[in-house]
Amino acid sequence: MSNSHNINFRRYLETAKPKGSAVPAGLQELLLAVVDTCSTLSHEVAQGALIGLLGSAGTGNVQGEVQQKLDIIANDLLIEGVQACKSLAGLASEEMELPVPVQGSGDYLLLFDPLDGSSNIDVNVSIGTIFSVLKKQDPKAPLETADFLLSGRHQAAAGYVVYGPQTTMALTLGDGVVMFTLNKVTDEFLLIKDPVTISQSTKEFAINMSNMRHWADPVRRYVEECLAGISGTRGKDFNMRWIASMVADVHRVLSRGGVFMYPWDQREPNKPGKLRLMYEANPMSFLVEQAGGASINGTDLIMDLEPTDLHERVSVMLGSKEEIDRLQLYHA
Ligand code: AHG
Ligand code: MN
Ligand code: MN
Numbered sequence: 001m002s003n004s005h006n007i008n009f010r011r012y013l014e015t016a017k018p019k020g021s022a023v024p025a026g027l028q029e030l031l032l033a034v035v036d037t038c039s040t041l042s043h044e045v046a047q048g049a050l051i052g053l054l055g056s057a058g059t060g061n062v063q064g065e066v067q068q069k070l071d072i073i074a075n076d077l078l079i080e081g082v083q084a085c086k087s088l089a090g091l092a093s094e095e096m097e098l099p100v101p102v103q104g105s106g107d108y109l110l111l112f113d114p115l116d117g118s119s120n121i122d123v124n125v126s127i128g129t130i131f132s133v134l135k136k137q138d139p140k141a142p143l144e145t146a147d148f149l150l151s152g153r154h155q156a157a158a159g160y161v162v163y164g165p166q167t168t169m170a171l172t173l174g175d176g177v178v179m180f181t182l183n184k185v186t187d188e189f190l191l192i193k194d195p196v197t198i199s200q201s202t203k204e205f206a207i208n209m210s211n212m213r214h215w216a217d218p219v220r221r222y223v224e225e226c227l228a229g230i231s232g233t234r235g236k237d238f239n240m241r242w243i244a245s246m247v248a249d250v251h252r253v254l255s256r257g258g259v260f261m262y263p264w265d266q267r268e269p270n271k272p273g274k275l276r277l278m279y280e281a282n283p284m285s286f287l288v289e290q291a292g293g294a295s296i297n298g299t300d301l302i303m304d305l306e307p308t309d310l311h312e313r314v315s316v317m318l319g320s321k322e323e324i325d326r327l328q329l330y331h332a
Contacts, residue, residue, distance in 0.1 A: 009035055009169075009180055009189040018175035026087025026106050027156060027173075030133065034110070035169065037081030038129050038161040039187055041074055045127065045163045054122045062097040062311060063276075070121050071095055074114035074129065082110060089136045090143040092310055094279040099145055099310070107139035108156070109148055113279040116160070117245025126164035128247030132283040133157040145310055148278065152303035158283035162251045170196065170254055172290040177254065198293035199257035202320040204239045206249045207261040214265035218298065218330035219317075246275065250284050250318070254291055259319040259327075263298065272297070273315035277307055281314045294324035298331040 007015075013028040048054055057067045075095040082088055087106035092099040094113045110133055117127035133156045136147050159171035167182035169189055177196040180189035205226055212220065226238040241258070243249050249260045264273050275281050285295035285302040295302045295318035302314060317327050 005190050005192065007191040009191075012178070012180070012191055016173065018173040023173060024087075026085075026108060027133065029087050030082065030085050030106075030108050030110065031157060031171075033082045033085050034078070034112075034131055035161070035189055037078050038169070039167070039182055039189070040081070041077055041129065042161070042163050042167040042182055043184070044073065044077075045070070048124070061095045063094070065118075067095065068115070068118045068121050070127075071115045071118055078112055078114050078129070089139065090147070092145075092148050092278065094276055094311070097311075099143065099148060101143050107136040109134040109136055111148065111278050111283075113276065116247040116280065117243070120243070120245050120248075125245065126162055126243060126248035126251075127245050128160050128162040128164075128251075130160040130247055130280055130283050131158065132278065132286070148310055149307045151306050152282035152285055155282060155286050158286040160247045160250070160283065160287070162245075162247045164248060164251075168192070168251065170251065170287055172287050174286075174290065177287055177291040179254075196254055196291050198254060198288065198291045199320055200292070201322045202257040202259060203236055204241060204256075204258040205261070205323070206241050206243075206252070206258060207263075208242055208244070209240070211265050211267065214267050215263060216265070216298075218327065219261065219263045219265075221330055222327055246280055246284065250288070253293070253319045254287065257320045259317065259323045261317045261327075262315070263317060264315040271313050273313045275314060275316050277302070277305060277312050277314040278310060281316050284316075285318060288318045292321065293319050294321050295319075296324055296328050296331075299328065 013023050057069045057072050059067045061067050086104045087108050088102045088104040090099050090101050091110040113130040134150050134154050157173050161169045169180045179193040181192045182189050225234050229237040262275050281302050288295045297315040
């Protein structure tokens with residue numbers, strides 16, 4: 001099945017059989033609520049300055065980062081959008097220090113980066129929303145932060161919605177990856193790609209080169225070899241892209257292969273990285289693995305990392321398998 005533009009998201013959820021079983025009704029309810037909210041957000045994002053969405057909110061989040069107005073608006077919209085889901089036990093967001101209990105009495109946990117790519121909002125470059133769904137281990141116990149501290153392998157679903165020239169969603173339910181694009185007239189997400197696969201090899205990498213002097217040796221070696229091009233050890237020329245919205249950079253990797261890196265560096269040696277394990281790295285790693293790529297922190301698969309803090313950071317290298325294998329070898 002490919003390019004079946006007549007299948008909307010609701011119908012997809014009703015008929016999909018990941019690993020041979022129907023999608024649980026509670027998970028369908030939750031994903032529909034998330035995706036409906038993202039469609040609302042997409043319309044708001046497109047209005048920008050016309051509805052006063054641009055600029056800083058003048059506040060800081062739990063990570064000490066300056067919040068943009070849209071960071072807060074997206075966060076509030078998502079909380080409101082899923083609040084009534086019966087299947088939900090609680091949610092956690094990059095923008096809030098503590099998890100939020102919800103009205104529902106179900107056992108799903110939702111984690112999200114409501115607005116990824118904050119530095120791109122005011123310059124009209126692609127931004128997005130990233131989400132991850134876990135299952136609470138003990139459904140009856142009162143909600144605690146510790147309930148969220150599960151490795152990426154526990155994810156029941158993960159995805160993102162990128163607000164770009166098109167509003168497109170990538171989703172995994174643990175059995176491959178599919179993509180939908182929002183029809184902004186009918187407000188339906190329609191299936192555009194099934195399955196999504198990442199090519200094993202690539203000639204394109206993404207990293208913020210301005211941090212080169214701070215990198216660890218294995219990353220520096222890898223990038224220097226790419227830069228050496230056809231006359232170097234790699235024997236081929238590489239292209240580079242850096243959008244500075246993880247959601248858009250990963251969308252490119254899922255669409256045409258490539259490597260995306262935000263590695264640990266010496267600017268803040270005690271921080272494992274910039275990106276967040278629970279809201280960014282785990283959902284993106286789930287998608288990338290399900291599309292046939294790989295995702296590591298240098299030495300280990302990100303999906304296997306046992307989190308100890310809701311807001312913990314991690315070094316990220318993901319994308320085409322051959323390149324990630326090479327990066328892992330350089331870190332051994
Ligand atoms: P967020 O907007 O959610 O804080 O995330 C921004 C992240 C990520 O999307 C992107 O890859 C990275 O920050 C860009 O960082 P630099 O500006 O350091 O390149
Ligand atoms: Mn982000
Ligand atoms: Mn964010």
